[in-house]
Amino acid sequence: MRVERLGVRYGALVALQDVSWHVAAGEILGIIGPNGAGKSSCYDAATHMAARSGRVWLGGRDVTELPPHALAGLGLKRAFQQNNFFTTMTVLDNMVAVLAPEAGTGLLPSLLLPLREARRRAALESEAAALLERFGVPRALHGLRPPNIPYGSQRMLSIALAFGRGARVLMLDEPAAGLGGADMAHLAALLRRLRGEGVAIVLIEHHMDLIMSVADRILVLDQGRPLASGPPQAIQADPRVREAYLGQAA
Template sequence: MASSGETRRGASEVLRVEGLTVQYGALVALRDVSWSVHNDEILGIIGPNGAGKSSCFAAVTNAVTHRGRTFLDKADVSALRTFDLAGRGLRRTFQQNSFFGELTVLQNAVSAIFRDFSTDLATSLFAPWREATTRRAAELAAAQLLDFFGIARQYHDQLPGDIPYGVQRLLSVALAYGTGAKVLLLDEPAAGLSGGDMKKLADVLIGLRKRNLALVVIEHHMDLIMSIADRIVMIDQGAMLATGTPVDIQRDPRVREAYLGRDE
């Protein structure tokens, strides 16, 4: 884990947000929040319920009206649509599982990577054998994606609603990652998990970091975020209260008073 103020050797800043402010009527949900994340790094965001953490992700992905600027690979993407940001590699998950319930697990994975394997109309009409070959390649890549996320082959032909909850959480992360992700924003990925399922999730997130992905993780499970994060940002009442390594955060009396000492 990188020490305070350091980044990993060769790491570069992938995502930077400056002065994010979100207001819902008279309620200021987020106030002048700024942070950055590098490739090969996990940035944790913690804070009490209602602190503004999810509003932060909504602002970063331009899914809510806000003030402030967002830079992806040093390019200002503050005005891009959420869909276009995803195409550039900025992806996110939500607190609830997100997948197509009527498709199998494998079909869901194929849908997440279809852009890299789609064929044009002419090919579909006049060279159907080529389309079939492309479809098989997409299914193979989708199976490999699921394998990487620890989703066993026995689940690939099942509907997401029929697989264990812990596997559903991994599937939601896998679908958000897809192919070509540069930054992955994860909103409470460990919600509802415990024991072995949480260990599997931690292993997956560390594996993604080793792939030079930049991860930003909102999480209430302190044991998990303290064990995997390189740096942590603490938000309370919409404002940044502290930032630093997990050790710095645990020692900060403001954090202990505002969050770590409270019942979750």
């Protein structure tokens, strides 16, 4: 995925200006910056969820004018800062709901071929359960509603629902928010595994230990503009980053 000169304005407020980046298959790009730096606006711009200037390419194809749902259909998937799921459905049914549109049938076949539909439902449930376990949501939680499972599992569920059957590019907005200990270690392992499977990952994160340990490259935003980019070691040593992001004099 590649974006060039993204810009976002909210009235007179310039939230993002001339931001460009790229991420390759099997690579993790981290995006960091102080609060208000334009990180989430960058995600909204890249996924066409905000009015913006600039251009976006996915796999060499110019997708600038495509709406968000069309981008998802091409493999650009996004999880948001807040957990996103259907709170009145079970964990398993949440995953089935994500998978079903690609394998669904109409009302008439459902009425006329109930046995076939029952088999299809069983296959979807089996696939959904396997995906949930792959993302660290244990089978013992599948029959519960999302608000009733541990917070760490809620975060993994949100990522699993965004990923679905697969993603070419997975954009995650602060997935480590509220996590610690074993949950943080599991998230780091999941990110590395997805990278090893060839997924391109774009990661906004405030947990510096996590992003410095998993990112291949990091883009630093400050006041809506690019401040620095490079490998984690170079970003840690950059005096401009320490001044803007860590509050230390350069």
